[in-house]
Amino acid sequence: MTTAFWHGQAHMPTVKKAERVIVRGEGAFVWDAEGNRLFDAAASLWYCNIGHGRREIAEAVFEQMVQIEAYATFQQYATPPPLELSERLAAMSPMPNTKVFLTSGGSDAIDVAAKLARRYWSVAGRPEKQTLVSRERAYHGLHGFGTSIAGLDFNREGFGNLMPDTVRVPTNNVEALEDLFRRQGDTIAAFFCEPVVGTGGVIPPVPGFLETARELCRAHDVLFVADEVITGFGRTGQMFACERFGIEPDMLVFAKGVSSGYMPVGGVLVGERVWEPFWADGSELIFRHGITYSGHAGACAGAIANLDVLEREGLVDQVSALEPDLVTALRPLTDLPGVAEVRSGVGLLAGIELVDASMVPAALEGCYERGVLTRLLAPKTLQVSPPFVSTRDDLTRMVDVMAEAIEAA
Ligand code: PLP
Numbered sequence: 001m002t003t004a005f006w007h008g009q010a011h012m013p014t015v016k017k018a019e020r021v022i023v024r025g026e027g028a029f030v031w032d033a034e035g036n037r038l039f040d041a042a043a044s045l046w047y048c049n050i051g052h053g054r055r056e057i058a059e060a061v062f063e064q065m066v067q068i069e070a071y072a073t074f075q076q077y078a079t080p081p082p083l084e085l086s087e088r089l090a091a092m093s094p095m096p097n098t099k100v101f102l103t104s105g106g107s108d109a110i111d112v113a114a115k116l117a118r119r120y121w122s123v124a125g126r127p128e129k130q131t132l133v134s135r136e137r138a139y140h141g142l143h144g145f146g147t148s149i150a151g152l153d154f155n156r157e158g159f160g161n162l163m164p165d166t167v168r169v170p171t172n173n174v175e176a177l178e179d180l181f182r183r184q185g186d187t188i189a190a191f192f193c194e195p196v197v198g199t200g201g202v203i204p205p206v207p208g209f210l211e212t213a214r215e216l217c218r219a220h221d222v223l224f225v226a227d228e229v230i231t232g233f234g235r236t237g238q239m240f241a242c243e244r245f246g247i248e249p250d251m252l253v254f255a256k257g258v259s260s261g262y263m264p265v266g267g268v269l270v271g272e273r274v275w276e277p278f279w280a281d282g283s284e285l286i287f288r289h290g291i292t293y294s295g296h297a298g299a300c301a302g303a304i305a306n307l308d309v310l311e312r313e314g315l316v317d318q319v320s321a322l323e324p325d326l327v328t329a330l331r332p333l334t335d336l337p338g339v340a341e342v343r344s345g346v347g348l349l350a351g352i353e354l355v356d357a358s359m360v361p362a363a364l365e366g367c368y369e370r371g372v373l374t375r376l377l378a379p380k381t382l383q384v385s386p387p388f389v390s391t392r393d394d395l396t397r398m399v400d401v402m403a404e405a406i407e408a409a
């Protein structure tokens with residue numbers, strides 16, 4: 001019997017015979033169906049920031065769901081949790097006067113931001129400003145717009161004609177961005193930017209890149225959309241990476257850490273410039289977008305409970321405190337012959353790039369056998385993004401295991 005479950009981003013001929021079933025989690029560790037205890041070096045898919053197995057989140061969701069599980073939020077309807085979550089997010093936002101559009105995840109939110117960027121310019125009387133710019137190696141989810149602006153080419157291939165009017169620029173090259181804006185700024189709606197490229201291999205910005213890119217967007221009337229699906233809610237040691245790098249975006253896309261993955265929640269923090277035409281008294285405009293589970297009551301209750309934990313336990317400061325420990329722990333890896341580069345130094349985020357992609361399966365397997373669960377970031381980088389509740393000893397042991405596994409590979 002093979003599985004009926006079609007896994008995402010998976011080679012099914014291999015996976016159908018080799019599924020790994022995770023049955024339990026507690027803090028920074030998970031257990032598989034065979035009883036193996038594993039350090040969750042990737043926090044699942046970058047999201048389990050507060051750690052696994054928090055009963056209070058389950059209870060908060062339960063309490064909401066026995067009141068009302070959800071009620072659709074189209075037109076004037078709402079339930080209390082999305083109202084409370086939106087107030088809370090607006091207050092935390094790195095932009096003044098933020099409005100919040102909620103979704104079920106990051107790809108959904110990218111679609112919102114892309115449509116809103118184009119709609120904003122059409123409303124502003126400049127419908128020719130449609131082009132969406134993204135960076136090479138960028139990952140913005142895999143819905144229609146996310147696929148169209150993907151900077152990892154394999155995520156774009158074979159789907160026929162994608163969304164027109166998208167352009168990619170080199171990952172950390174401000175001159176290329178300026179050159180593009182100078183030539184085509186009049187037709188560009190928005191620049192989508194992960195402050196730290198995540199799935200593309202954990203690539204921090206070169207000093208000054210984000211600040212200058214932000215200024216260029218202002219100068220050329222291009223909206224700056226920060227994709228903080230990974231970096232948001234503390235991963236870089238500040239609540240948002242925009243704060244760490246001192247930039248104020250026009251929109252900020254979030255998901256994952258807003259609920260630590262306990263419930264599927266995402267959304268867009270929208271700055272005043274963009275929301276104002278749609279909210280102003282007397283405006284006839286409607287943003288023709290909406291999804292059934294936008295502001296889902298049970299999901300939002302889970303997110304609120306997650307933010308409570310994050311704040312009460314000071315977990316964002318914990319990330320700051322652990323950042324140098326992670327850098328120190330990773331340092332010896334650079335001397336291993338199998339390691340090409342270690343990229344770290346921005347919070348609890350690192351990428352260990354191996355010299356050869358053919359080593360990756362054995363390295364991942366070696367980590368797993370030794371009790372560390374991580375994953376491949378294309379084309380040959382191991383992901384390091386542990387839960388915020390990891391200890392310094394956990395990080396040291398994780399790196400020791402990875403070193404052994406890489407050497408064996
Ligand atoms: N944007 C970034 C930067 C991401 O890393 C991801 C997912 O990993 C997404 C968007 C898409 O989020 P989701 O998988 O929740 O749709």
